Amino acid sequence: MADQARPDDRWRHVRVLFLAFLGLWLLFTLFPLYFMIITALKTTAETNLTVPTFWPELFAFGNFAAVFAEATNFDALIDSFVIATINTLLSLFLGTLAGYAFARFPRQAGGENLAFWILSNRMFPPVAILVPMFFLFDSTPWGTDSIWSLIILYLVFNLPLATWLMMVFFRDAPRELEEAAYLDGWTPLRAFLRITLPLVLPGMISVAMLCWIFAWNEYLFANLFVGTDVRTYTIVIPTFTHGSQTLWNLQMAFSLIAMIPPVTLFILLRRYMVRGLSLGVVKG
Amino acid sequence: MRQAIVRGDPSTYPDWFDGKRRQRPLIVARWVPIAMVGLPVAVLFAIVVYPTIWMFYHSLRDTNITGLFTGNHAYIGFANYGTVFSSDRFQDSLVHLLQYLSFGAVLQVILGCVLALTLYEVVKSNLWRTIILILLVLPMMLPPSIVGVLWRFLLTPSNGAVNQALLDLGLIASHIEWFNAGVSLWSIIIADVWNWTALPLLIIYSGRVSLPPAVYEAARVDGASQWKVVRRITLPMLKEVIAIAFILRFTDAFKFVDLVYVMTSGGPAQTSELPTYIAFQRGIREFAIGEAAAYAIIIFAISAILVTLFLQYMKRVMRAQGLA
Numbered sequence: 001m002a003d004q005a006r007p008d009d010r011w012r013h014v015r016v017l018f019l020a021f022l023g024l025w026l027l028f029t030l031f032p033l034y035f036m037i038i039t040a041l042k043t044t045a046e047t048n049l050t051v052p053t054f055w056p057e058l059f060a061f062g063n064f065a066a067v068f069a070e071a072t073n074f075d076a077l078i079d080s081f082v083i084a085t086i087n088t089l090l091s092l093f094l095g096t097l098a099g100y101a102f103a104r105f106p107r108q109a110g111g112e113n114l115a116f117w118i119l120s121n122r123m124f125p126p127v128a129i130l131v132p133m134f135f136l137f138d139s140t141p142w143g144t145d146s147i148w149s150l151i152i153l154y155l156v157f158n159l160p161l162a163t164w165l166m167m168v169f170f171r172d173a174p175r176e177l178e179e180a181a182y183l184d185g186w187t188p189l190r191a192f193l194r195i196t197l198p199l200v201l202p203g204m205i206s207v208a209m210l211c212w213i214f215a216w217n218e219y220l221f222a223n224l225f226v227g228t229d230v231r232t233y234t235i236v237i238p239t240f241t242h243g244s245q246t247l248w249n250l251q252m253a254f255s256l257i258a259m260i261p262p263v264t265l266f267i268l269l270r271r272y273m274v275r276g277l278s279l280g281v282v283k284g
Numbered sequence: 285m286r287q288a289i290v291r292g293d294p295s296t297y298p299d300w301f302d303g304k305r306r307q308r309p310l311i312v313a314r315w316v317p318i319a320m321v322g323l324p325v326a327v328l329f330a331i332v333v334y335p336t337i338w339m340f341y342h343s344l345r346d347t348n349i350t351g352l353f354t355g356n357h358a359y360i361g362f363a364n365y366g367t368v369f370s371s372d373r374f375q376d377s378l379v380h381l382l383q384y385l386s387f388g389a390v391l392q393v394i395l396g397c398v399l400a401l402t403l404y405e406v407v408k409s410n411l412w413r414t415i416i417l418i419l420l421v422l423p424m425m426l427p428p429s430i431v432g433v434l435w436r437f438l439l440t441p442s443n444g445a446v447n448q449a450l451l452d453l454g455l456i457a458s459h460i461e462w463f464n465a466g467v468s469l470w471s472i473i474i475a476d477v478w479n480w481t482a483l484p485l486l487i488i489y490s491g492r493v494s495l496p497p498a499v500y501e502a503a504r505v506d507g508a509s510q511w512k513v514v515r516r517i518t519l520p521m522l523k524e525v526i527a528i529a530f531i532l533r534f535t536d537a538f539k540f541v542d543l544v545y546v547m548t549s550g551g552p553a554q555t556s557e558l559p560t561y562i563a564f565q566r567g568i569r570e571f572a573i574g575e576a577a578a579y580a581i582i583i584f585a586i587s588a589i590l591v592t593l594f595l596q597y598m599k600r601v602m603r604a605q606g607l608a
Contacts, residue, residue: 014511015405015406018398018402018405018406019402019406019407021398021399021402022399022402022403022406022407022416025395025399025420026416026419026420028478029419029420029422029423029478029482030419031445031449032423032434032435032438032478033422033423035438035445036434039437048443049443050442050443051443051448052443052444052445052448054445054448054449094323094324094327095324097320097321097323097324098320098321098323098324098325100320101316101317101320101321102321104317105312105316105317108314108317108318109317109318109320109321110318110321110325112599114321114325116595116598116599118324118325118328119595120591120592120595121328121332123535123539123587123591123594123595124332124539124584124587124588124591125538125539125541125560125583125584125587126539127539127541127560127563127564127579127580127583127584128335128336128339128580128581128583128584129331129332129335129336129339130335130564130567130568131335131339131567131568131573131576131577131580132334132335132338132339133331133335134567134568135352136335152331153331155327155328155331156328156331156332159324159327159328160328163324182311188311188312188316213425216427217425217426217427217428218427219427219428219429219542219545219546220428220541220542220545223429223545224564224568234427234428234429234430235429237429237430237433238429238432238433238546246437248437251433251437252434252437255426255430255433255434258427258430259425259426259430262425262426263422263425266418266421266424266425267418270417270418270421273486274486274487274490277483277486277487277532278487278490278525278528278529278532279528279532279598280602281524281525281528281598281601281602281605282487282490282491282494282525282528283490283494
């Protein structure tokens with residue numbers, strides 16, 4: 001017994017070290033968020049002090065109202081919301097169809113290689129598609145500066161994700177139930193809608209949320225394609241200035257407001273998120 | 285009662301015998317699966333394959349912005365590629381990319397792995413684990429523009445929070461100029477590590493949670509120390525999960541460019557430019573379409589090789605799990 005106690009003792013020291021590292025990392029993770037929150041509550045004068053304060057001298061809760069005093073900020077959130085939602089619905093619709101085909105009729109649908117090809121589209125740098133798509137949208141009557149250019153472009157990363165994940169979820173759903181329904185004389189469409197779809201609904205919701213967050217948070221395409229008629233909140237945030245002065249407090253307040261949807265979705269759906277984020281390999 | 289098995293008749297072999305599932309009769313018309321898959325494939329052809337071909341075409345021509353609209357551009361062979369490869373801007377950006385990938389992707393996976401296993405092995409209460417996990421993952425839910433703006437704010441040299449905190453703690457004697465040449469890329473990397481270490485952490489943590497407890501019971505009965513268990517059982521069993529986390533992080537890091545835009549715009553004096561950033565700048569801001577196309581095709585070719593290797597590996601992992 002004494003022999004066994006020794007390695008445990010040694011482990012105890014290592015344990016403390018690792019725990020300290022975890023604590024430090026937690027501090028590193030939370031400090032920027034903490035500073036973001038207190039900055040959102042500071043007055044503009046206080047954000048420009050030569051020595052920054054780590055606790056607001058004066059709480060300016062009016063910052064959150066001031067963000068929305070400018071109509072363009074609210075419009076930006078609306079634009080982001082509309083783009084993310086339509087793109088999610090589109091990705092989910094196309095992805096569910098293709099995912100079902102890959103899961104149930106793999107050979108007729110083009111097989112594993114086609115599924116992997118679809119997934120690979122998500123992994124390529126968007127650099128090769130951006131310039132041509134810019135000139136393509138530019139030549140259309142509504143130009144690059146419309147919600148449709150972003151809705152279509154976000155399919156580049158969301159459609160492969162939705163297709164791939166729906167395929168994984170449909171594979172998990174037992175096929176036998178559908179086959180029993182066929183024996184009862186149900187049509188394939190009815191069996192799909194009434195039996196399989198309800199089975200994969202939790203997966204589908206997590207895919208929708210994941211796609212929505214990716215579209216909501218997207219910056220690069222939005223930065224290069226829109227900016228005048230349509231402005232997503234992601235491209236509005238870096239432009240919070242008043243003359244030559246950056247309004248850090250309003251910027252942080254607006255950021256906090258814009259963070260609420262993805263953070264809430266993540267906390268609610270974290271168990272499903274892992275499956276989605278790891279492309280179905282890790283079961284959360 | 286035992287069922288008599290007629291040997292030699294393949295139809296009586298059980299499903300697992302030849303490893304392949306028997307082909308089931310198709311219940312729908314032949315065109316249905318083709319149409320179901322065809323829609324997304326058509327969309328991806330329009331928004332990914334066609335643009336890539338367009339880029340390849342223009343990478344071989346001396347296209348600039350006016351030439352593009354008037355159709356006035358000529359075939360110049362691989363001259364654009366020559367320009368790119370011989371330019372200092374590209375060679376420097378490759379060094380930056382290497383620096384970013386080793387600290388942006390490799391370090392994140394190592395840190396994520398250490399943190400995930402620490403969280404699982406050292407923190408024993410389930411509630412605390414969940415709370416810490418959620419807190420650690422919060423940065424990942426932020427869009428790159430907020431991350432960029434936030435870190436630019438925190439790292440402001442004159443009155444930024446990070447400099448002040450380091451001064452207060454006595455770790456530095458004078459302000460660090462975070463956005464000077466040579467330092468700005470490190471600032472981007474710090475912001476990126478803050479933003480994305482949670483992804484490998486989350487994946488590896490979930491992988492650890494779903495490992496079968498029976499193995500650990502056995503190890504405990506045998507009296508193995510916790511350290512040995514982690515090294516000899518947990519890490520080998522998590523090999524695939526860690527590899528997948530690395531693949532996901534690496535492919536993301538390879539296309540990474542957002543924070544460069546928000547935090548430094550590649551500066552000062554192009555010292556924090558990555559190849560993808562230059563491709564965008566040349567194409568959209570500086571309108572050298574032909575050269576931008578050459579950049580894009582070079583990046584595309586490299587990532588095509590990497591992605592193929594990665595997916596090959598993923599296919600193997602998924603097969604082993606019975607997923608594919």
